[in-house]
Amino acid sequence: MKAAVVLLPGLNRDRDMIAALTKISGQAPQTVWQTESAIDDDVDLIVIPGGFSYGDYLRCGAIAARMPVMQAVREKAERGTRVIGVCNGFQILLEAGLLPGALMRNASLKFVCREVRLEVANADTAFTRGYSQGQIIRCPVAHHDGNYFAEADTLKRIEDGGQVAFRYTAETNPNGSVNNIAGIVNEAGNVLGMMPHPENLIESAHGGADGRALFEAALGLVDA
Amino acid sequence: MSISNTFPITEDLIAAHGLKPDEYQRILDLIGREPSFTELGIFSAMWNEHCSYKSSKKWLKTLPTTGPRVLQGPGENAGVVDIGDGDCVVFKMESHNHPSYIEPYQGAATGVGGILRDVFTMGARPIAAMNALRFGAPDHPKTRHLVSGVVAGVGGYGNSFGVPTVGGEVEFDARYNGNCLVNAFAAGIAKTDGIFLSEAKGVGLPVVYLGAKTGRDGVGGATMASAEFDESIEEKRPTVQVGDPFTEKCLLEACLELMQTGAVIAIQDMGAAGLTCSAVEMGAKGDLGIELDLDKVPVREERMSAYEMMLSESQERMLMVLEPSKEEVAKAIFVKWGLDFAIVGKTTDDLRFRVLHQGEEVANLPIKELGDEAPEYDREWRELGGLSPLATSDVEEPDDYAQALLDLLGSPNNASRRWVWEQYDTLIQGNSLQIPGGDAGVVRVDGHATKALAFSSDVTPRYVEANPFEGGKQAVAECWRNLTATGAEPLAATDNLNFGNPERPEIMGQLVMAIQGIGEACRALDFPIVSGNVSLYNETNGEAILPTPTIGGVGLIPDWGHMARIGGAKAGDAVILIGGDGSHLGQSAWMRDCLQRAEGAPPPVDLMVERRNGDFIRSAIRNDLVTSCHDISSGGLAIALAEMAMASDLGLKLDLSDCQGPAHALLFGEDQARYVITVPADLAAYVTASAEGAGVPFRKLGTVAGSSLHIEGILSVPLGALRNAHESWFPSFMDTPAALAAE
Numbered sequence: 001m002k003a004a005v006v007l008l009p010g011l012n013r014d015r016d017m018i019a020a021l022t023k024i025s026g027q028a029p030q031t032v033w034q035t036e037s038a039i040d041d042d043v044d045l046i047v048i049p050g051g052f053s054y055g056d057y058l059r060c061g062a063i064a065a066r067m068p069v070m071q072a073v074r075e076k077a078e079r080g081t082r083v084i085g086v087c088n089g090f091q092i093l094l095e096a097g098l099l100p101g102a103l104m105r106n107a108s109l110k111f112v113c114r115e116v117r118l119e120v121a122n123a124d125t126a127f128t129r130g131y132s133q134g135q136i137i138r139c140p141v142a143h144h145d146g147n148y149f150a151e152a153d154t155l156k157r158i159e160d161g162g163q164v165a166f167r168y169t170a171e172t173n174p175n176g177s178v179n180n181i182a183g184i185v186n187e188a189g190n191v192l193g194m195m196p197h198p199e200n201l202i203e204s205a206h207g208g209a210d211g212r213a214l215f216e217a218a219l220g221l222v223d224a
Numbered sequence: 225m226s227i228s229n230t231f232p233i234t235e236d237l238i239a240a241h242g243l244k245p246d247e248y249q250r251i252l253d254l255i256g257r258e259p260s261f262t263e264l265g266i267f268s269a270m271w272n273e274h275c276s277y278k279s280s281k282k283w284l285k286t287l288p289t290t291g292p293r294v295l296q297g298p299g300e301n302a303g304v305v306d307i308g309d310g311d312c313v314v315f316k317m318e319s320h321n322h323p324s325y326i327e328p329y330q331g332a333a334t335g336v337g338g339i340l341r342d343v344f345t346m347g348a349r350p351i352a353a354m355n356a357l358r359f360g361a362p363d364h365p366k367t368r369h370l371v372s373g374v375v376a377g378v379g380g381y382g383n384s385f386g387v388p389t390v391g392g393e394v395e396f397d398a399r400y401n402g403n404c405l406v407n408a409f410a411a412g413i414a415k416t417d418g419i420f421l422s423e424a425k426g427v428g429l430p431v432v433y434l435g436a437k438t439g440r441d442g443v444g445g446a447t448m449a450s451a452e453f454d455e456s457i458e459e460k461r462p463t464v465q466v467g468d469p470f471t472e473k474c475l476l477e478a479c480l481e482l483m484q485t486g487a488v489i490a491i492q493d494m495g496a497a498g499l500t501c502s503a504v505e506m507g508a509k510g511d512l513g514i515e516l517d518l519d520k521v522p523v524r525e526e527r528m529s530a531y532e533m534m535l536s537e538s539q540e541r542m543l544m545v546l547e548p549s550k551e552e553v554a555k556a557i558f559v560k561w562g563l564d565f566a567i568v569g570k571t572t573d574d575l576r577f578r579v580l581h582q583g584e585e586v587a588n589l590p591i592k593e594l595g596d597e598a599p600e601y602d603r604e605w606r607e608l609g610g611l612s613p614l615a616t617s618d619v620e621e622p623d624d625y626a627q628a629l630l631d632l633l634g635s636p637n638n639a640s641r642r643w644v645w646e647q648y649d650t651l652i653q654g655n656s657l658q659i660p661g662g663d664a665g666v667v668r669v670d671g672h673a674t675k676a677l678a679f680s681s682d683v684t685p686r687y688v689e690a691n692p693f694e695g696g697k698q699a700v701a702e703c704w705r706n707l708t709a710t711g712a713e714p715l716a717a718t719d720n721l722n723f724g725n726p727e728r729p730e731i732m733g734q735l736v737m738a739i740q741g742i743g744e745a746c747r748a749l750d751f752p753i754v755s756g757n758v759s760l761y762n763e764t765n766g767e768a769i770l771p772t773p774t775i776g777g778v779g780l781i782p783d784w785g786h787m788a789r790i791g792g793a794k795a796g797d798a799v800i801l802i803g804g805d806g807s808h809l810g811q812s813a814w815m816r817d818c819l820q821r822a823e824g825a826p827p828p829v830d831l832m833v834e835r836r837n838g839d840f841i842r843s844a845i846r847n848d849l850v851t852s853c854h855d856i857s858s859g860g861l862a863i864a865l866a867e868m869a870m871a872s873d874l875g876l877k878l879d880l881s882d883c884q885g886p887a888h889a890l891l892f893g894e895d896q897a898r899y900v901i902t903v904p905a906d907l908a909a910y911v912t913a914s915a916e917g918a919g920v921p922f923r924k925l926g927t928v929a930g931s932s933l934h935i936e937g938i939l940s941v942p943l944g945a946l947r948n949a950h951e952s953w954f955p956s957f958m959d960t961p962a963a964l965a966a967e
Contacts, residue, residue, distance in 0.1 A: 009477075009561060010470045012386025016654040052384040055470025111379050113649045142383070142649045200651045205668055205784070 107176025303754025328373025348412025390665025402764025442537025614824025696741025712779025724768025806893025
C-alpha cells in the first residue's frame, strides 16, 4: 500500500509520523503540501500528523481544515481511502466535518504529555484489527486540547455504531474526554481520528511497540 | 510626515539608557560629536551588560574553551562540538530572568524561542531542550503565579515549536523572591560541513531581513535586563516581547531549506537589541560596514521611528547576507512558509554602520568600535568562603529516620517535578530515550543506528553561596557526573552565570570565584565551555539572588544499547555504593529543608576522585555490568536510594552496619563523586574486584528485594509511602484553591 502524509505549516510530528510509516512499511510515504488540491490515485492511506497547524491560534485545526489539501483528503475519504488523523490531525478531521464531535481544552487546562493506557473498544476496524477486542495497550499523549465531546444524540450514535475505536482506561483519562473516548472512526469505518500518538511507540527505543499494530493494519500488513 | 530623530540628548536621557557618565564620554571621544537619539539608543543596546559582558569578559577569558572535539567555542550564536560521522551538536544556554519575572508566560516563552533560534541560525535542527528554573519561597505570594506562568510559557513555546524538553531543574528559595531565574538550553544537530556563522563576507552584497515583522515590542529589553528591579517593575511590562512559536517553526523550516540552496553567506538571529546587535555583529566580525534602509524593514505598526525599529526585540526574526544569484530561490522559500523576505541593506567597505530612514541618515557610527570598544571593567571583588566544615557531632540525629526521609522526599526542593515536566512535550521527534526524572535526558541521533546524546543542567546555589569556588567546581562536577551516570562521555558544556549587581565587591567576588572554580573543574574533567551567557543585576531592592552559575552539559553515548537509567534494577541484584561513605552534612538539603540550618562549608570536590570514580562507572555501564545507576547529590544516599527504588518499582534490602560514621551523615551527607549502582548478583564480585583494582572506594549495601526501602536497624518505608510523599507536594502546592485565588 502507498501512504501519504499531509504537511501544513505548524505541524510538528510530521517527521515522527514519516519515520514510523517508513520503518513499518519499508518505504517512505509521499508528502502532500497544504496547497496541493489533488492526492495521487494510488495512495491508499493518508495520514494527518500532530502539531500546531497555524499555531492553533484560532480553534485547533480550524484553519487547516479549510486549506485546499483538505478538499483532496475529503474526496479521497469519500471514495474509501483510509485516513488517519493523530492529535492535531484528529482536530483537523473534526473541523473538516469528516468525523463527528469536538475536542475541547483538557479538563486540567494544561498541556499534558504522559503515557496512558488505551482499551481497544472496537477491534473490528481497518485500523484496529491487529489488536484483540478489549486489549489494553500503552500509548503516549501530548496535547492541550484533547477533551473529546459530542452532544447526546451524536454520542449515542457513535457508541451504538461501534465507532469508538479506543478509550482511555478510566484511571488514565488525561483530559476529561466523555466516555473516556480517545479515538473514533467515521460511519464508513475508513477514517480514524485519535489524540494519542501511536507513532511514538513503535520500536524498542521508544520502550515498547504497542502502536505498531495500528499502522500495520492501516497499511494492510495484517491479514483481514 | 517624517518622524523626528532630534530629541535633545540630556543627562536624564543618557541615564535612562543605562549609560554611565564616563561611558557617555567614551561615546563622545569615539565619534567626535554628540550622538543622535537613534545613535544613543544603538550605543545603549550594544554597551549594556547583557550584550557587552563588560563586567565579566575579563574573567570569562580564563575559562577553557577548546578541545579536540570543539569546532566552535564562545562568540558565535552557540557552541559546536564534533560527535563523529560528519555530525556535530550545537548548543547553548541563555537566561530570560528579568522578562520572566515581569511577564512569566511570555518571558519564559521568548526565552525558549531565543535559544532555539541561536541553535538553528547555525544550521542545526533543534533536538533537545532543557530549562533550569528558580523561584522564590513556596509561601511567597508571587511564587505560584510565576511557576504556573513560566512552566506554561516554556511548554507553550517548546511544544508548539516541536522540540522535546528532556531535562532541567526547578528549585525554590526565598532569595529568588523578587527575581526568578529562567535559564533555557537548546541543542541541535548539524553536519560539520554545514555550519553557518554570522561573519559577513563580500562588499556590496544584499543584507536580507527574514521572518516576522517588526513591532514596538521589547524596545529596550536588553537595557532593562541589565538593571536591578525596584517597585516600578510593573511599568517595564512593555519591554517584554511576545512569542509566536508558529512563526518560529516556519522560520526554522525556511532557514534550513534556505541553507541547502547556497544562498546564505552569513546569518544572525535578532535576539537582544534586535536589528542593531545582529547588523553590527555581522559587519564587525567580517570587517565590513553595513548600511540599512529602515523604509524597507517589514513592520506591523505604523509610524515607527528609527529608534524603535533599531531597538525592537520583536521575535522570530533573522538577518542574513545573501548570495545575490540565489535571490529568487531564497525568496520563494520564504513565500512558501508565509514569512517576510526583504532586502533591507548592503555590506560596504567603509567599516561604518549607517542607518537610513525616510531619506535621512539617522545613524553613522564606526562599526568595529561599537562592538569591540565597549567599556570593559576590572571590577573590585572580594574573596569569599572560608567557612569551616561542620562537624557531624554538631548535628543531632533525627528520632525517626523513616519520617525524616519522607519529610525530605516530600519537601519543596526534593519532591518530584512531574507536575512541571508533564506540561512539556518530552517525546516529540520520537528519539527520546530518557525523559526527565532520571540523571540526564537522552535522545537518539537521527540517521545513526546506535548513537545518542545525553543532556544535564546543574548547579547547587547554596554551595556557591557558601563557597563560590567550590560551588563553581561542584556545578561542573555534578553535571559531568549526571551525564556519566547514563554511560555518556561528557563532551562539553555551556554556562549560564546568574548573579546580582557586579558593582558590589562581594557579588563580583562570587562571580570571579565561581568562574575560577568552573574553570578548574572543566580543565580537570576535559569538559570545555563552548558557549554561555551572563545575567547580572539579578537583585530587587538591593537583595541579590543566590549565586547561580548553571552548567548545561552534553555527553555522547556511542551505543544506547549500553546505557544506564535510574530504573531497571531486577529483584536479586546487588546494590553497590561507589565512592566513600557519607560524612559531610554542611549545606546539605536535609539540614536546610528539615532542620532549617544552612551552615558550614559545602562538600569539597576532589576532581581527581571525581574523574576516577566516573570513569569506572562509565566503563561498568558500557560493559553491561550495571542494571541501573544514579548519582548521589542533594539529599545524599537516602534520596538516591529512594528515587532508585521508586524508578524500578522494587524494594531495597540494605544494611549499612559496615559503614563508618553516624547514620544521619551516612544517609544525608552530600559527599561528592558518588553513585549507587545495581548489578546482577553473579557479577557483583567481579564489579567490586574491578573497583578495588581501579582504586575506587565501594561498598556492597544489600540487594534489590521486597517492596520497601529497608535499611536494617534504621528505617523501613513501603514504596507506596515513598511515592506518595515524593509525588504529592507539587500538585497539591499548585492545584490548591489558594493557587487559583492568587492568579
